[in-house]
Amino acid sequence: xxxxxxxxxxxxxxxxxxxNYKQAQRTLRDIVTNLDLTARERQGLESDLEGLQQMLDxxxxxxxxxxxxxxxxxxxxxxxxxxxxxxVFLTGPVHGVTRxxxxxxxxxSREAIAGSNSQIMRVSMKGFGTARIELIDTPGIDEVGGExxxxxxxxxxxxxxxxxxxxxxxxxxxxxxxxxxxxxASKPILLVFNKIDQYPMPDRMAIYxxxxxxxxxxxxxxxxxVMAAASPLVAKAVQQPDGSYEAxxxxxxxxxxxxxxxxxxxxxxxxxxxxxxxxxIFADAIQERxxxxxxxxxxxxxxxxxxxxxxxxxxxxAVNPVTVVDVISTAVINVSMIxxxxxxxxxxxxxxxxxxxxxxxxxxxxxxxxxxxxxNLGLGSLKSLLGITAPATGxxxxxxxxxxxxxxAGVAGVSAYAIGLVxxxxxxxxxxxxxxxxxxxxxxxxxxxxxxxxxARIKDELRSKLDLSRMKT
Numbered sequence: 463x464x465x466x467x468x469x470x471x472x473x474x475x476x477x478x479x480x481x482n483y484k485q486a487q488r489t490l491r492d493i494v495t496n497l498d499l500t501a502r503e504r505q506g507l508e509s510d511l512e513g514l515q516q517m518l519d520x521x522x523x524x525x526x527x528x529x530x531x532x533x534x535x536x537x538x539x540x541x542x543x544x545x546x547x548x549x550v551f552l553t554g555p556v557h558g559v560t561r562x563x564x565x566x567x568x569x570x571s572r573e574a575i576a577g578s579n580s581q582i583m584r585v586s587m588k589g590f591g592t593a594r595i596e597l598i599d600t601p602g603i604d605e606v607g608g609e610x611x612x613x614x615x616x617x618x619x620x621x622x623x624x625x626x627x628x629x630x631x632x633x634x635x636x637x638x639x640x641x642x643x644x645x646x647a648s649k650p651i652l653l654v655f656n657k658i659d660q661y662p663m664p665d666r667m668a669i670y671x672x673x674x675x676x677x678x679x680x681x682x683x684x685x686x687x688v689m690a691a692a693s694p695l696v697a698k699a700v701q702q703p704d705g706s707y708e709a710x711x712x713x714x715x716x717x718x719x720x721x722x723x724x725x726x727x728x729x730x731x732x733x734x735x736x737x738x739x740x741x742x743i744f745a746d747a748i749q750e751r752x753x754x755x756x757x758x759x760x761x762x763x764x765x766x767x768x769x770x771x772x773x774x775x776x777x778x779x780a781v782n783p784v785t786v787v788d789v790i791s792t793a794v795i796n797v798s799m800i801x802x803x804x805x806x807x808x809x810x811x812x813x814x815x816x817x818x819x820x821x822x823x824x825x826x827x828x829x830x831x832x833x834x835x836x837x838n839l840g841l842g843s844l845k846s847l848l849g850i851t852a853p854a855t856g857x858x859x860x861x862x863x864x865x866x867x868x869x870x871a872g873v874a875g876v877s878a879y880a881i882g883l884v885x886x887x888x889x890x891x892x893x894x895x896x897x898x899x900x901x902x903x904x905x906x907x908x909x910x911x912x913x914x915x916x917x918a919r920i921k922d923e924l925r926s927k928l929d930l931s932r933m934k935t
Contacts, residue, residue, distance in 0.1 A: 479734040486738035487521045490745050494518050498808050503756050510748045517621065517741050517748075526729060526737060527596045529618045531644060532628035533637060534602030537656040540692035541628055542597050544716035545725075551599050582618060598622065603640045619647035620744050623736045624728060626721075630657040632669050633677045645681050648743070650736065652724060653678060653687045659694035659717070688724050691717040757890055760806055764890075767806065768882030771799035776875040792874055796820050799878070800885050807889040823884050 494514055504511065520527070532538045539551035582600045600618055619625060627641050644651060655673065658666050666689070674684055696714035699707040728736075775795040797816045804811035811819070888895060895902075 483734045483738045529598040529622035530626045536628045536630045544692040544718045625651045655689045659691040772875045
């Protein structure tokens with residue numbers, strides 16, 4: 463629907479709901495389009511990626527999803543059939559029967575539940591205009607174990623816009639626990655007290671009051687409890703062969719009008735808001751998992767880039783006898799490391815941008831950078847002096863030269879490692895320091911930096927890379 467074409471016919475709340483809906487569409491479309499995942503990063507995330515696409519399709523086609531939960535024998539399927547006005551959902555004692563059919567008005571499909579042999583049943587039917595309503599039937603919550611039940615609640619409830627929880631009398635402990643789990647999904651829930659035809663009016667109202675005042679008082683309000691009789695049995699006089707009449711219980715007209723009105727009221731007042739809000743909550747949860755996976759994989763690659771830069775810088779410092787070249791080499795290697803990390807995290811960065819970031823990090827590192835510079839200058843000068851005097855001492859000064867070179871390389875390596883970690887944090891945060899600011903990020907990382915350990919590792923790596931016997935001769 464175009465907001466501009468229909469603005470005169472809509473209230474302010476309806477226009478706002480429409481704008482929010484359109485914004486949710488654009489946001490989710492951008493997320494799906496700009497996932498930036500490698501083939502390796504997509505492995506194991508197929509269901510999440512499919513969920514994102516399904517949620518986008520749901521927004522594009524204005525689909526409202528209503529999921530039904532309850533124990534076996536509570537009349538879930540009968541309730542859905544009564545709402546539909548057709549026998550679409552299988553009823554009776556048979557469970558796990560696969561059925562796939564379709565007509566002009568509705569389409570049925572079955573979907574597996576992760577970690578279980580059970581299935582959910584989804585019925586799609588046309589709503590008003592281009593909108594569509596999906597009714598989702600689920601296995602009895604007592605048919606599946608606690609862990610699978612939690613997965614079921616997660617899988618269905620996080621996508622549903624409205625949840626119907628069906629009971630047929632006073633609630634059991636299992637029902638209360640399942641309802642509490644669903645409540646954590648922060649979705650609208652209607653508790654349906656079904657099969658009220660099986661209770662005399664006083665008993666019916668006593669059970670209703672007990673559910674309302676004791677069982678769900680902390681979870682639901684009175685407005686969220688509805689009574690129904692999806693497939694009532696009524697007494698009917700049936701003539702017998704001998705001409706006499708006997709009362710027999712036969713199916714009566716479903717009593718679901720109150721539930722229909724409640725559902726329609728919720729969808730009419732909040733339908734688009736619910737769909738838009740639910741899609742964003744769902745997308746945010748999925749995106750968080752995708753980003754976490756992406757960062758885990760890229761973090762390992764980033765650590766390799768940082769470590770390679772640390773060793774490269776340490777070796778360059780150790781073998782180079784000229785102090786000025788040491789400083790230039792350090793800067794070049796650090797900038798190259800920053801550029802490699804930015805490419806890994808999908809952040810476009812120029813050489814000038816990398817230099818600017820390195821300077822900002824160096825300033826935030828404060829005394830560490832200053833001490834590194836002084837140490838490099840002092841050790842570099844001493845190393846140069848030892849190198850120059852090597853011929854005069856017959857090569858005896860080369861032992862001291864190597865010791866000083868490794869110490870200088872260690873100082874430079876620790877600094878490069880710190881710069882790499884800070885850069886990684888900055889880029890992983892989307893080229894942003896986040897709410898803490900650069901100094902806080904730097905301090906947080908540096909406080910966890912084990913310099914002694916890093917220095918020891920650098921020395922070990924250097925000794926394996928440098929041919930010290932050749933340098934002594």
